Amino acid sequence: xxxxxxxxxxxxxxxxxxxxxxxxxxxxxxxxxxxxxxxxxxxxxxxxxxxxxxxxxxxxxxxxxxxxxxxxxxxxxxxxxxxxxxxxxxxxxxxxxxxxxxxxxxxxxxxxxxxxxxxxxxxxxxxxxxxxxxxxxxxxxxxxxxxxxxxxxxxxxxxxxxxxxxxxxxxxxxxxxxxxxxxxxxxxxxxxxxxxxxxxxxxxxxxxxxxxxxxxxxxxxxxxxxxxxxxxxxxxxxxxxxxxxxxxxxxxxxxxxxxxxxxxxxxxxxxxxxx
Amino acid sequence: xxxxxxxxxxxxxxxxxxxxxxxxxxxxxxxxxxxxxxxxxxxxxxxxxxxxxxxxxxxxxxxxxxxxxxxxxxxxxxxxxxxxxxxxxxxxxxxxxxxxxxxxxxxxxxxxxxxxxxxxxxxxxxxxxxxxxxxxxxxxxxxxxxxxxxxxxxxxxxxxxxxxxxxxxxxxxxxxxxxxxxxxxxxxxxxxxxxxxxxxxxxxxxxxxxxxxxxxxxxxxxxxxxxxxxxxxxxxxxxxxx
Numbered sequence: 001x002x003x004x005x006x007x008x009x010x011x012x013x014x015x016x017x018x019x020x021x022x023x024x025x026x027x028x029x030x031x032x033x034x035x036x037x038x039x040x041x042x043x044x045x046x047x048x049x050x051x052x053x054x055x056x057x058x059x060x061x062x063x064x065x066x067x068x069x070x071x072x073x074x075x076x077x078x079x080x081x082x083x084x085x086x087x088x089x090x091x092x093x094x095x096x097x098x099x100x101x102x103x104x105x106x107x108x109x110x111x112x113x114x115x116x117x118x119x120x121x122x123x124x125x126x127x128x129x130x131x132x133x134x135x136x137x138x139x140x141x142x143x144x145x146x147x148x149x150x151x152x153x154x155x156x157x158x159x160x161x162x163x164x165x166x167x168x169x170x171x172x173x174x175x176x177x178x179x180x181x182x183x184x185x186x187x188x189x190x191x192x193x194x195x196x197x198x199x200x201x202x203x204x205x206x207x208x209x210x211x212x213x214x215x216x217x218x219x220x221x222x223x224x225x226x227x228x229x230x231x232x233x234x235x236x237x238x239x240x241x242x243x244x245x246x247x248x249x250x251x252x253x254x255x256x257x258x259x260x261x262x263x264x265x266x267x268x269x270x271x272x273x274x275x
Numbered sequence: 276x277x278x279x280x281x282x283x284x285x286x287x288x289x290x291x292x293x294x295x296x297x298x299x300x301x302x303x304x305x306x307x308x309x310x311x312x313x314x315x316x317x318x319x320x321x322x323x324x325x326x327x328x329x330x331x332x333x334x335x336x337x338x339x340x341x342x343x344x345x346x347x348x349x350x351x352x353x354x355x356x357x358x359x360x361x362x363x364x365x366x367x368x369x370x371x372x373x374x375x376x377x378x379x380x381x382x383x384x385x386x387x388x389x390x391x392x393x394x395x396x397x398x399x400x401x402x403x404x405x406x407x408x409x410x411x412x413x414x415x416x417x418x419x420x421x422x423x424x425x426x427x428x429x430x431x432x433x434x435x436x437x438x439x440x441x442x443x444x445x446x447x448x449x450x451x452x453x454x455x456x457x458x459x460x461x462x463x464x465x466x467x468x469x470x471x472x473x474x475x476x477x478x479x480x481x482x483x484x485x486x487x488x489x490x491x492x493x494x495x496x497x498x499x500x501x502x503x504x505x506x507x508x509x510x511x512x513x514x515x516x517x
Binding site for chain 2: 176179181
């Protein structure tokens, strides 16, 4: 081509077949596949049994204890995550040191760690022959296969979701706001509790909801570290797993309960994270 | 060494900038001018206690707030120095009244709110008391921020380009408002600005800082008569809105 660079070709009058048909079709097909992949199993859960049968299945003797274990352990693990994670996030958000970045990466690690690995790691830390096993044993504490183990497993896998959200929220806080509060006579704790936390509250709430949902769904690490003991360490996901072997309807009913809870969390997070 | 007023001397590296600054402020406001990155904010941060220089001291009315040689470094919240930054820094989750009450020293909640009501009233801002900061205009926000700083009964005041974020149309009015209050207060006050009009409104000495050190100081008239640097010449020539 001998045309100079300034000689732009005139654009064609109509759109090419690629623009008009192939591309929209490809985007539509790809999108449809993924939406169906998510929607079909949910539809399967909701549509393959009568409401009556599902309600009757909720009377299964496994359901009550699993609900109770789940409610108590996720409450405790979330409290632990918020109580320790909020100050940690404040520290990490305000520190510019290398050590802080290393800790931040470490705390996020469970997000990408397979839950089974988390279970093995927890056993090797707190198990009878783990790092802290002998000192814990000498205190008469046996963590594995206890309700405390369920809480530890949940906190391990769910904490990053809250800490990540809290760090992001605290980083968005104008440093001048913190400084002004201190010039007005507020101590560091007072600034934290009366300025940083209240201003970041919507994002902290959204992070807590996500974190709780993750704790609620915890399965692999709990199974390995805390076992599957009805009324003791058997949470809803483990009850679903157990129910599958005997009564599919019970597994289905519990699953629908969890879908409803998950959906509620999602709606709450969306509402809370709106500015 | 005179006892009254603010006496500052800081030396050391802050990031890439080597700072060597000394200045005093008594009862009249001192205007600080200088290019971006010259060390103006560093100076304010050192006085507030948010940054610690390697060497130097900050003394307020004879009381050492910072003295590297003697190992004194009073925390920010006990220095009693009011700070009004350029960006709006009202606490967004608190109504105007609670913003102003936040810094009132000691007293029960009701007493602190009463004091806040009085301060807002004295500044002609009583009608804003119940509003949320998001519902204020920029000019109102900076007036309330000044009220909040004053309600904390500061012994010195640092204003960091307090008008820079405002529209030109309201800047003149807010400037008059702040300058009048600050002069009436008669406590050591530093006003950082890029605007010659601020220097005129606040009066007093102008200190020009360049590359971490004082390039020239004196009255606006003296600076205009013989500017020592290009920046000083531009500063005395220029005003954003007269």
